[in-house]
Amino acid sequence: MAIDHLDGRLIALLAREPRIGVLEASRRLGVARGTVQARLDRLQDSGVIRGFGPQVDPAALGYPVTAFATLEIKQGQGADVRNHLATVPEVLELHTTTGHGDMLCRLVARSNADLQRVIDRVVGFEGIVRASTAIVMENPVPLRIIPLVEQAAGDAPL
C-alpha cells in the first residue's frame, strides 16, 4: 500500500492533534471534507492506520522501569513459552528473532526491585534456558512513525 503526499499530511496532522475531527482536518489541509473522509476510510481499510486507541504511558500508571530481555529457548518449547509470556501483564511485547537469543521481550516494572520479581516470573518457566536483561535508562527517541510516514509519502508520486 503506497500513500501519497496528502495521506502523509493527514496522518501527520492527526498525530499532532488527534482531537480534531474530519471537518477541521479538511479545513487545515485545504481540501473538501469528503476527500478527507474517503482518504481516512481508505487508510483504515488498507490497514495503514490500525486505529485510534488511547496511548497509555506505563510510567504514569506506576511502571516507570522498562527493560528488554533476550531469551534463549529450549528446542521445541517456543509455543509454550509464548503462551506463558502472554499471561504476564508486565510483558508488553514479544518477538521471536534471529541472532544470539531466540526471543526478545519488552518488560515494565514498578521499580528496579520489582523488575526482579517480573524477571523471575518471566524466566520461571522450564522452556527458557537463559535470559539476559538490559534495563532502559533513557529513551532519546520514543516510538515514532511520522518520519517514516513522511518518507513513504515523499517517495510516492504526488
Next chain:
Amino acid sequence: MAIDHLDGRLIALLAREPRIGVLEASRRLGVARGTVQARLDRLQDSGVIRGFGPQVDPAALGYPVTAFATLEIKQGQGADVRNHLATVPEVLELHTTTGHGDMLCRLVARSNADLQRVIDRVVGFEGIVRASTAIVMENPVPLRIIPLVEQAAGDAPL
C-alpha cells in the same frame, strides 16, 4: 498516578472500540456522561493517556521487516549518536540501556536487502563501535497495554 476500576474499564473500552464517543462510552459503562468526561480529562491531564493518535502499521506502509540493533558506543559520543539516529526515519525507537550494549534501537526496512542499507546508514557513524542486529521473525505478543491497565486498576481500591 493510580487508576481505579472505572478508569480501567474506560481505557479498555476505548482500546477495543476507539471510534465510540464519550456519550456511547458512558452508556456502555453505565455511568453519566459527565463522569466519563471528567475521568477522561483527568487521565489525559495526569499523562496516563498520552493521546489518541493514529496507530500506523509500518508493514502496511511498505516496511514489513523489523529488527532490533544493539549498539556499542565510543565513550563520550552518546549525544552525537542519538542525534544521528534521530535523523534516520527507519529508526522507530531508541533506548540507552545497561548491559552488553549501550543502546538498543528498533528498525524497520522494506526488505531484508533494504535492511542492510538501513543498518549501513545507522552504523555509518564514527561514534558507533559495534552493532549486532536481531531480525524479527514473528510477533507473538504485539505491543499491548490492556493487561497492565487491568492489573493497575485491580490493585487500586474500587
Next chain:
DNA sequence: CGGTCGCTGTACAACTTGACCAGCAGATCA
C-alpha cells in the same frame, strides 16, 4: 456539624457526522 468531593440527570445551543448529489478535471483506452 459544615465543607468538600465526585456522580447523577437534565438542559441548551453549536457543532460535527454520515450520507447523499451533480459537476468537473485529468487520466486511460479503444
Next chain:
DNA sequence: TGATCTGCTGGTCAAGTTGTACAGCGACCG
C-alpha cells in the same frame, strides 16, 4: 477523437454528539 473512470469539489440534509452549565445527592473528613 470520443467514451469512460476515478477522484475531488462544494453543496444539502437529518440525526446525533459535544461542550458547558446547573441543581441535587450521598460519602467522606476534620
